[in-house]
Amino acid sequence: MRVRKAVIPAAGLGTRMLPATKTIPKEMLPLLDKPVIQYIVEEAVASGIEDILIVTNRAKSAMDDYFDYHPELEERLKRDHKDAEAKLVRDVANLANIFYVRQKETRGLGHAVWRAKHFVGDEPFAVLLGDDVIRAKNPVLGQVIRAAQKHECSAVGAQEVAPELICKYSSLLVEPLEERTYRVLDMNEKPREDERFSDFAVLGRYVLTPEIFDILENTPPGHGGEIQLTDALGTLAHKKQLCAYNFEGRRFDTGNLKGFLEATIEYALDAPDIGPWLRKYLRERARGLDAE
Ligand code: UTP
Numbered sequence: 001m002r003v004r005k006a007v008i009p010a011a012g013l014g015t016r017m018l019p020a021t022k023t024i025p026k027e028m029l030p031l032l033d034k035p036v037i038q039y040i041v042e043e044a045v046a047s048g049i050e051d052i053l054i055v056t057n058r059a060k061s062a063m064d065d066y067f068d069y070h071p072e073l074e075e076r077l078k079r080d081h082k083d084a085e086a087k088l089v090r091d092v093a094n095l096a097n098i099f100y101v102r103q104k105e106t107r108g109l110g111h112a113v114w115r116a117k118h119f120v121g122d123e124p125f126a127v128l129l130g131d132d133v134i135r136a137k138n139p140v141l142g143q144v145i146r147a148a149q150k151h152e153c154s155a156v157g158a159q160e161v162a163p164e165l166i167c168k169y170s171s172l173l174v175e176p177l178e179e180r181t182y183r184v185l186d187m188n189e190k191p192r193e194d195e196r197f198s199d200f201a202v203l204g205r206y207v208l209t210p211e212i213f214d215i216l217e218n219t220p221p222g223h224g225g226e227i228q229l230t231d232a233l234g235t236l237a238h239k240k241q242l243c244a245y246n247f248e249g250r251r252f253d254t255g256n257l258k259g260f261l262e263a264t265i266e267y268a269l270d271a272p273d274i275g276p277w278l279r280k281y282l283r284e285r286a287r288g289l290d291a292e
Contacts, residue, residue: 001149003124003207006049006141008040009112010130011057011103016256025060026255027130032267032274036254037063039133041095047142049126051097053119055112058102067098108226113208114216124148124209127229132204133263136249141205147181147245148207154236156184157205158244159251160198167191169201170230174244184242189223189230200244202230203251212236 014021020029027037037054044052056063070089077086099119103112113127126141134140140157148155158172171191174182187202188195206229215232222228236242252263268278 001124001152003126003145003148004048004050005053005120005123006044006051006126006128007053007055007113007116007119008037008044008128008130009055009103009109010037010060010063011055011106011112012109012131012255013106014131014255017260023059025056025062027060028062028066029254029260031133031254031260031263032271035066036133037066037130038092038095040128040130041067041098043134043139043141044126044128045096046139047126047145049096049141051099051119053099053101053116054130055103055115056100057104057106064100067093067095069093106226108221108224108228110216110219110227110229110232113229114213114227117210117213120210120213122210124154124207127206127208129204131253131255132251133254134204134247134249134251135263135266136247138248140247140249140251141207143247143249144205144207144245147243151177151181151241151243153241153243154209154212154233155207155243155245156202156233157247158182158200158202159246161201161203163199166196166199166201167193169203170233171196171198172200172202172244173197174200177243180246182244182246184233184237184244186237187230187234189228200246202233202244203247205247206233211240 010027014026017026028035074086074089101115103115144155144157167190170187170189172184173186174184177183215235219227219232222231253259254263269275
């Protein structure tokens with residue numbers, strides 16, 4: 001199984017980050033000096049992906065512009081002998097072959113993935129959620145792809161979350177296959193306390209086969225009146241083997257303020273240029289807070 005195409009659904013309304021996301025796509029908010037979406041694209045490329053489809057909407061054209069050339073800016077930077085900056089700007093546009101499709105109505109993640117049907121054609125493909133940034137030594141999508149290849153099936157990236165948080169995710173019913181890999185028996189989206197299968201949750205990375213599109217076409221709206229990828233994956237798990245891979249890495253939901261701040265701090269602490277400054281600042285600030 002070779003996986004060379006990826007889909008990044010990024011057409012959500014971002015209502016948890018308002019008012020900033022009224023006009024700025026949440027995927028374009030900067031984590032240090034790069035927008036969130038660049039981390040996702042870089043992970044996909046590092047995992048062997050060549051072609052990427054970003055599912056956008058009418059408020060998100062800043063993403064298309066970001067991955068395009070910017071001749072005027074590049075010329076100015078070169079004229080001012082800022083060759084490194086000019087290269088930085090150009091390199092972003094050459095990261096991968098990036099395509100776009102619009103989701104004309106916000107009808108849910110399942111519907112957004114379905115919009116990729118023509119791009120995907122007849123081969124396995126990956127999905128990376130546009131606001132789930134995962135820090136890892138080995139790119140997480142690559143970890144999930146290897147599990148899918150080994151077991152010749154669709155696969156989802158998963159981790160255990162705190163019991164009080166499972167109501168925000170898709171909860172998995174699994175049985176062990178081998179170290180870190182499980183067979184998915186069932187799953188449900190944003191379960192209530194008494195509905196959850198486990199605290200093992202799907203977190204933002206998927207490897208799917210094109211049969212998911214037929215399933216999505218026959219999946220009625222579910223939680224929140226939206227077409228849920230989880231419901232379609234549940235159907236897939238009943239028909240065929242679906243694996244969950246307990247990936248190694250720390251995942252941040254940058255679509256909410258706390259997750260966004262955590263990601264910013266963690267990346268900044270390790271950044272050579274500002275890490276030492278931030279450590280000093282945080283220590284001093286914590287001493288001040290203790291004294292209050
Ligand atoms: P989220 O629920 O995290 O994103 O969807 P959202 O809908 O933007 O969030 P809030 O609650 O309003 O803040 C998970 C992923 O699915 C995409 C989102 O962009 C995100 O990457 N999505 C969701 C779509 O592309 N289309 C949709 O209709 C819904």
